[in-house]
Amino acid sequence: MKLNLTALSVVLIAGVSYGLYQLSYEVQQLEKDLARLDQGIVDNKENIRILKAEWTYQNRPDVLQAMASKYLPLLLIAPYQVASLDALPSVSAPEPTENVPLPRLNPRRHYAPPVDIPKGGIRLATFASRGTPQ
């Protein structure tokens, strides 16, 4: 009994002290991590500060103006170009157009190839002399 108690207390003390030291080391490590993270945050903030300053410097209005006048075909806004949404006329949806079916092609006839029409042109359903739908 006495032996068991002694053994138990030795094991307990060993276990507890192991736990305590483990905890202590863990805390030390965490504190180191925290300090490192804090330093990292400080460094990052400094870098952000530098990058923001750089960004602002690169976006100076006179630089932007010089670039805009060089690369963009823009002029000063004329009064007639400014309008609010309310001032715009309301555009109704286009009315559905009814499609007239073209006559079916005669499979036995040779048709001339369709002629290219200029852009925006309208192809009308007409009949050529030989009855070719153009």
Place this chain on the structure above:
Amino acid sequence: MSGLAWFSKSQRPRINLTTPFGLRSPDLPRHALRLDGSAKETLEQGRNRLVIAGVVFAFCFVILAGRLIGLAISGIGTGDDTIAETSDTPPVVAGTGVRAEIRDRNGVILATTLNTASLFAVPKKVIDPKELAAKLTTVLGDLSEATILSKLASARNFIWLKRNLTPIQQYKINALGIPGLYFRQEEKRFYPMGSLVSHLVGFTDIDNNGIAGIEKSFDAQLSGSDDVAPRDVTLSVDVRIQHALRDELARHMSMFSAIGAAGMVLDVKTGEILGMVSLPDFDPNRPGDFSPDSKFNRVTLGVYEMGSTFKTFTAAMALDDGTVSLNGGYDATKPIHVAGFRIHDDHPKKRWLSVPEIYMYSSNIGAAKMADDVGPKMHRAFLAKLGMLDKPGLEIPEVGAPILPPRWNSLETMTISFGHGLSVSPLQLSAGIAAIVDGGIYINPTVIRRDKDSVLVEHRVISTKTSDTMRRLMRLVVEKGTGGKAEAAGYLVGGKTGTAEKAEGGRYKRNALIASFVSAFPMNKPRYVVLALLDEPKGTPETHGFRSAGWTAAPIVSRLVERIAPILGVEPVDEDSDAIKRAMFVPINSREKKLATF
């Protein structure tokens, strides 16, 4: 145990020997411990002492063990050193002590602090100063070898060679590998916008103490203290408007070969200054390279006799006081001779002029008579209400006080009525005009952004009705009068020209003018006051040699309004529409003899 020493070997008390761990061996003879007398007592005493000591030690160890277990399980102490949960300070106070930023109203950085490396030398550790100087000048071109050598020759242990290096310079110096050179991290104030907002933001000395502008007046807030963290300052200026203003002023300044220019955009509803430019200006990143003249803020520190722009105040005063109605007028046939002075018109009409005519043709005679009717006392009180007689309260240190006449009698009232004899800063003029056009309420101008719900310190100067009349009159000047070149289609600009001769040494210089144009837009519902001022403009062939404000300063406003109105969200209106025409109508009531039309 010393009591045992005198026993002979055979008489010694015998102790029953047992094997370890209590296992009794059967072949060992059983002995008993026989003790009595003083020996027994001694032994008993010793044993008792041992037990007591043991108990004390055991007690200590039990406590230790208990504490050990407690620590191992809970992991915290008795609670004295626990951290309060509601902590005011943020967990990471990064960059404490770093001077805070100055921003414009949209958050664009105007001044920030960067960490830079500064180069110093320890002369004792330098092996070959000549070689060092020769190598160093290859990287730092602005330092001469002689300067470096003379610096190294001193007996001190620490010598700055160059402060605030760029990262590239630092890298190159590191690459040179010269012993005896060291870097130290230092904070450097950086102004990304360069000279754009130089006069307003100001600058700091090498140790980052603000010595001009906002940097000086908000030094405590920007740098913070041990208890207070540094806080950013948000200004009311908008860099886009500031740039447009500076761009137009600089262009016209060189066009008319002026020696200086000043401009300002002021929000009449809040008193916020959206743009404030004084030319020539300087780069706050290297203020030492610029002359004192370029650091002079013409908008706030410079005071000028503003000329005819003051007729706005004269007309407002007379109309508000009721000494003359809009239909009334004064005879401007002949110049006024008073106390040895002759008051005459630049463009004499030589006839009776109604009040709108006096204003639109900028008649000095008319204005002088108008002010004289009101009287010097009233005149002075009225200008005081408009803030013309006191040093204006603005958040920068460079604010000039107006120069008042030594006495204020009839003559002074007459000259001040058309802007001579009283010198005010362009800032005061703009604030006064803002009060005239914005329903007659004076708001103290500011360079710090005002939030929507902030309380404005304001007081009434003229009635709403007079303010409305004045708006129409100012519009009339641009529509039909001297300020035609200030017209910006759609934005209903109204204003007043002012051309004054510069006073120097008690005399007026004929060849040196201050040409100014103060305006507001849109005139049916004024939102912004725009002021442009040119110092000593010269005439050009395009202006037919004229250098008066209508030719030189008014076009600046026209261009500027066209540029900034879309940014400010002012909607253009149709000037020919009936509603606008009605809103801007003013009866001129001219008695000009028109040629009969047959």
